[in-house]
Amino acid sequence: MPQDDKISPRKPRRAWPVAMAVVAVVAVVAGAVTWRGQADDGAPSPDHPRNRGTELVIAVGDVAGGEFDPLKGWGSRPAQIRLIHSSLLTVDKNIDFVGDLASDYSVSDDALTWSFTLRDNARWSNGEPVTAQDVIFTYDTLKKDGTRFDLTFLDRMEARDDSRVDFHLKEPRSTFVSQLSDIPILPAKHYGTDYSANPIGSGPYVVADYQVGQQLILEANPHWYGQRPQFTKLTFLVLGEDAALAAARAGTVDIAYAPPAFAGQRIDGMTLQSFETVDSRALTLPTLPAGGKGKIRTNDVSVGNDVTADPAIRKALNIGLDRDQIAQIVLQGHGRPAYSLVDGLPWFNDQVVFEDGRTEDAKRVLADAGWSDSDGDGTVEKDGRKAEFTLLYPSDDQLRSDLALAVAEQARALGITITTKGSTWDGIYLDGKANAVTWGGGRHHPHQIYEMYSSKVIDSGYNNMPQYTNTTVDGYLDQALSATTQDKANEFWKQAQWDGQTGFAGENGDTPIIWLLRLDHLYFVRDGLNLGDQPIQGHGHEWALFNTLVQWHWTS
Template identity: 60%
Template sequence: MAVGKTDIGMFDPKKGWGTHAQIRLTHSSLLTIDSDLNFIGDLAESYTVSEDALTWTFPLRDDVKFSNGELVTAEDVKFTYEMLKEDGIKFDLSFVESIEALPEDNTVIIRLLEPRSTFVSQLTEIGIVPEAHYDDSYSQNPIGSGPYQVVQYDDGQQIIMEYNPYWYGKEPQFKKLTLLLLEEDAALAAAKAGQADIVYVPPTFAEQKVNGMQLLAFESIDSRGIMLPTVPSGGKGRTNDKEVDAGNDVTSDLAIRQALNIGLDRQMLLDVALDGYGQKAYCLCDGLPWFNEETVIEDGDIEAAKKILSDGGWVDTDRDGIVEKNGLKAEFDMYFSSSDQLRSDLSLAVADQATEFGIKINLIGATWDEIYLKGKTGAVAWGGGRHHPHQLYTMNSSEVIDTGYNNMSNYKNPKVDEYLKKALNAVTQEEANKYWKLAQWDGETGFSGIGDAPIVWLLRVDHLYLANEKLNLGKQPIHSHGHEWALFGNITEWTWGN
């Protein structure tokens, strides 16, 4: 298989393993998500939440073993969560008051300092590691309790996994998986050479014909948009704990961001950049229970975009096609991952359309390391989308500015912060969804495109793969952000036919 960079986090939750929904092959988590997007027990047989939403109780299965044959215990769960809470980088567990292991009952009790409506999602993403065998070199010999165990990891080249004989779930038909860590062009070449049974392909490659392989398209909540700095230039910030420059004098003007939101034609972008493989998007969560449908607009309106710019003081006085304000041209850099064909194609289409209403975007292909260093000074072809709403908080709350690569826009709105905090601290999902929607737009303000638009969301992409005609991937749930691992949640259902 060659489906992208599948070693993000290097099998260690402390390094981010699980943050891209990739733990299912190698690790158990307390909960998991079924194909209908319900939260169900995994390592935990079930779970209960107290009326005040502060105490979560998890009776554990007693038949779960690590790949070395040792039982997974409540103490291992306690160790994992406490280790990640203390680390505080890849998983924010600062709201957890205590984790208690009850060995005699094989139960874990987690007490929170305050209600956290998105905690349930972290329970599906944190892979449990063995306390007795975890150290700084864990990535070299990861021990988990998923259906597969890592037997060989060649950094930058391949991962070889074999069936874990102690796996407690349905036995998979495939006893060995080889994940080739190839870029998109190389992955397609591997498919054509008969060296891969399934490869990810961007829409640009979708019409490629490979003997014995079929194109599979899966709906996703994987959204793409433009992240735009909301503060003027000259500031400093932090990204992934490194000091960086922050701010942009053009994109910090609200008129620029709102003009892009209404002026860009999402259907045309979908047709040109994705060959129709996807859907228009107006937020990070279109179609999900926490999406505010009031943010859907009639876009592609060039005249409306021009009026927003003109009302904001942006006028093309020198008639060169680019509007300016107080001597400043409406021109800015936009970074995109140079190894990502889809983001490249989308960025080109966005820049082309923006010129029609007087905005010039200079495109810069870069590595993600470079983007994280420079991305707070220019626009970035951004992405996201999970089976839960927590990213609405991490991308838009001022509380997380300068942590990791959260809120790269440096966006601050006290009213939005208030709604996001209430959504996080809600006792029920229904109450949380009410505030997630208000944070997007309450009729006067919000982080959506009709509001402050720190990120102009454009498209939801289909995940496309070329797969061997004999390979049946079972019932795939709607995919989350990241084509690299979205396929594998139901790996035990995969079959090889005739």
Template identity: 40%
Template sequence: MYKKNAFSLRRRSLIKGAVATGIMAGFAQPFSWVYARKKTPRPAKESLMISVGAEPEAGFDPCTGWGFNGYRLFQSALLDFDANINLITDLATGYQVADSGLTYTYTLRRDVLFSDGTPLTAADVVFTYQTAKNSGSVVDLTMLRSVEALDSHTVVFTLNKPWSTFVTLTAQLGIVPAKRYHAGRYREEPVGSGPFQLVQWDKGQQIIIEPNPHYYGVPSPFKKITLLFLDEETALANAKSGQLDVVMVNPEYAKESVAGMQLLTVRTVDNRGFNLPVIPRGSDKSGKPIGNDVLCDHAIRKAMNIGIDRQWIINNALNGIGTPAFSRVDQLPWSNAATHFKDNRIHEANALLDAAGWQRGSDGVRVKNGLRAEITFNARTDDLQRYNLALALAENVRELGILLHAQARPWSECKEKAAYEPCCWGFGDYNPQDLYSGYHSQGSYNFSHYANPVVDAWIDKALASTNHAKAIEEWQRCQWDGKTGPDGEQGDMPFLWLVNIDHTYFVAEGLKLGNQRLHPHGHGWPVVGNLQYWTWDA
């Protein structure tokens, strides 16, 4: 029988082949918690130097998507999220939803100024939503029919259909000033009501920010914060030389030792998993290939889900940094605990495949009616973590008699082939609409061609709800309602979820990063979502 620890002996040769396709070589060793060597804490100071991600080349315009997952910095929104991703008030003191579910009325605070000293009013909210709706960007406002100001501090949104996640969207879209907004310049010269203001942007190098003197909330104790745009190796070298106070690191570097710094690990909903096409191979209306003859068999999908060892995969592919994932929305308020199950049930998974008629061939690969259990799984060439996951998964499923080929491809090609060859996806949003995108038969990310009318009905009911708390119950039922659903060991399993990747940062001793909320998809920038609460505790 194939042994899992054989992966550590073979992975070097496996990854060598990835170099030719543009993948960085090298797997990290199994993870162990790493803390820096202790030294005398640095004295309190008034400025910070940090490196937490790539330069946002599109700029800082929330109307085109900046800060949509909660790290706006320069703007604030009508609502916000607490540490547990529950909705709380921000610019709005409250809101009401009409019984029809078509009208949302928000009442604004009266003490809010933009960073240029001008007041924020309902007219700015109206302008922001109209601009975002017409921008054609990632901000989806197709459900919004109109927005109007009843008075200077009351805004009414009218939807063209009930859409309960609209209230969540109002916690994601930052407000811009109508009189200071210019589509061509605002992205580089943002004015907002958030805790910070941008004072300098050296393209390709850094931005310098300072506290917004007119901010209505808790002010930052730091007078100047510089965010450097460095590649990870350069950033880590600068940290080791004492030039940085915070530096983002991916799992490959998390075992490094940095004098005077500690490793901060933050839990996330930044998940990784492969879509599993649930229909036989064929073509769509345009003639494009869809479906997969192996994966359309539920026994194969279930055997992989219950038979793999997610923790082993995390240890070998991600340096042990992450937690096993069993659904699309683990740990979020609308997560359904019934979708979690025990994995690494190798004997049960093999028995399931035997009973389904998948018999082992002479080479150990299962065959059914002349069809080999042989599948290509794709991962993007510019993301070592996803490719490492594919490699580790390929080794893990060998014990099930499934031959998986991990292939590195350009991201555009991965997405193009996802309808018939599994692709490694990264999700993790603060909006339950993500479940609609992935599991509804009309969802934009339903690359598995999954269609369950009961699931569709639960999702439609959740979207039509006029009560956010009630909608959460229906979002939970759409995952598994006790009889059917996409997730859980009795579910339809159109996805093979593997991991929620922890986000890791080296942080200078004495610097406290406050109460970090559950991070969304996208390692790096989310850590500054509460930047105004960072303190120096010398």
């Protein structure tokens, strides 16, 4: 880009107009210019890819959601904060919660007091020490804000000295570890309204340059307390999936995310690498009749759908859709069927697994509920209403687009007509409580179960999109949250899924969300680049790789 287009990280600017963005992508892919916009005869090309060195160029999607500030949502994606910030705890390769900024921590027997000792060599990227006061400031700020992280259960905090801090809870919260591992600690002395423009963190990298919708450049933090990464500079290109693949073919990137539809491609000098995940895909189905009103992220929205509100429609889809076939079509062998958000995890109830792809059984469910194809057009109807609804998906997501089309095709055989519609996420959030949505999730902790199914979080953020209510399920979810140990909590998480009579999952459950796929994350990686001992990855391919970045290295 031209020299005068470079901006300071203190002044992130708006994305270029579309035409200029296309030109920029073409320039990058062609390898015709350097980052400063000057011609370079040695620029990368398919025959001469980027040289190995201490810098990497990465294209894994939009990595800047939340703009480095937890009050704007930074920390809402797994592993998102790991390069720039630290949290009190983190997740290791065995999916255990271990210290990050905390060198040691303990929990009282009644689970009401959590005590942390900060590592004595923790420093901010400006060289100042990280203190207990910074921790208190962060959590107090987020609790007062109340929109991005639910900390209502937190009573008070106290610093015993500069390196020791105690959290006192109003009641036990078994999922507190989710906040402790996701919330980035902020510098109390340097946080303000312009923090996104000049973020100070305690992670292995610092923001050197950020241009909205274009690129993010990180450079090694000289004050980082952990193992020094081999790579001193990371350039993230904000490219769509097609453009990222083109950049990989042009030899201009070292890592590019690949949706399963691209997995069969061959790129000289790069190898497709696949990583196991807890990342799942589903359909959210409105459970209330049309005509209601609600909120999503403070916006007033329409709620309800007269077709999906019928439990028979949801059950017919749940048992009639063939997950194995959908997985083959959409994931092309890079994943597996899913029956819940948490398949195989310690809080998973394996009783919710059932035989699916049962077209005739699904038709009987519909017929027993009064749905029939009286006019012979292939779509069943009831009380003059056709079994038709719209399924929304993000237009820039190849996997969800393929999923929507595969589901619509199979649903037709059941007598249900689904119209697929691509949109932006902003549009989906506004329309998603009155229509079906290709949804996703998957964490190393069970808190998302509460967020997706508890009636108590309806109209907060984009939680519980189907507006689902089951008082028995609510009881189990509340008991899971307030359990004093994870083992006790797991039993209630399982009962919420299915207790033998009711629940939100399984063949006979309420099925406000139909889980279909557990996918692998796929990346084209420059030959010789070792990405370390990757743990099972969480939802979202943008940041999932970077838990192990300090281990990354070139091999011989």
